[in-house]
């Protein structure tokens with residue numbers, strides 16, 4: 001089986017980020033920082049590590065800060081250069097994209113994740129592609145998308161990142177209906193978006209990393225409304241599952257739900273503690289804080 005290389009990725013970033021108001025009144029949620037890097041940078045780095053060469057952003061009004069973030073900043077760069085701040089210039093390099101490597105297009109109405117991905121159909125064309133939801137930040141030794149691409153090179157078809165969740169949490173996710181459990185990989189026969197605990201076909205939930213065949217875009221052409229009245233990516237993938245072409249992948253790593261305040265805070269603490277330049281000072285502060293809290297109880 002000849003499997004086409006995945007070189008394009010879609011980043012759906014059109015959401016209003018209402019859970020983070022008032023902060024998101026004037027900054028896109030994806031620019032909010034975990035330590036000192038915007039959320040979106042983590043997703044871009046992960047995609048780059050997996051060999052992605054073309055980055056497609058599906059945006060909406062009020063997201064222009066994202067375009068500036070990935071552009072050169074000549075004034076800032078020349079000030080840093082003159083001041084001999086080479087380390088900072090190096091850090092800035094990670095934010096620059098080659099001309100033509102990044103495309104922005106608008107989803108002009110919030111019609112769901114499936115619709116956002118469908119908006120990118122002409123740029124994707126007839127190729128397999130990845131989708132990364134920047135709200136899902138995954139800390140792992142090998143970047144999650146890279147793990148998935150390696151698995152996909154064995155299976156072909158479509159692959160979604162999967163993680164075990166408690167039944168009470170099923171209603172926050174797309175949930176896999178499993179045909180065959182092969183260990184790290186599961187063959188899927190269906191998928192249900194945001195089921196109740198009783199309806200959930202398994203405890204394996206979809207996390208925001210996908211490798212999809214262009215057939216999924218064809219399925220999205222129908223623009224059929226699903227859960228919550230939205231056009232669901234889950235439904236378009238589920239249609240492919242009928243022909244045995246969808247796999248779930250149990251990735252190795254820790255996922256943080258940075259779409260929620262608690263998840264964002266957990267990721268902030270974990271990422272700060274993983275940083276050599278912050279670990280000691282911040283770790284000590286946390287230990288003292290816990291001791292104070294316990295003493296007060």
Ligand code: G1P
Pocket residue numbers: 113133136172173174175193194205206207208233234259
């Ligand atoms: C989206 C998908 C859902 C998936 C989740 C992962 O939901 O629709 O299938 O499980 O991302 O984070 P959202 O969180 O955008 O409501």
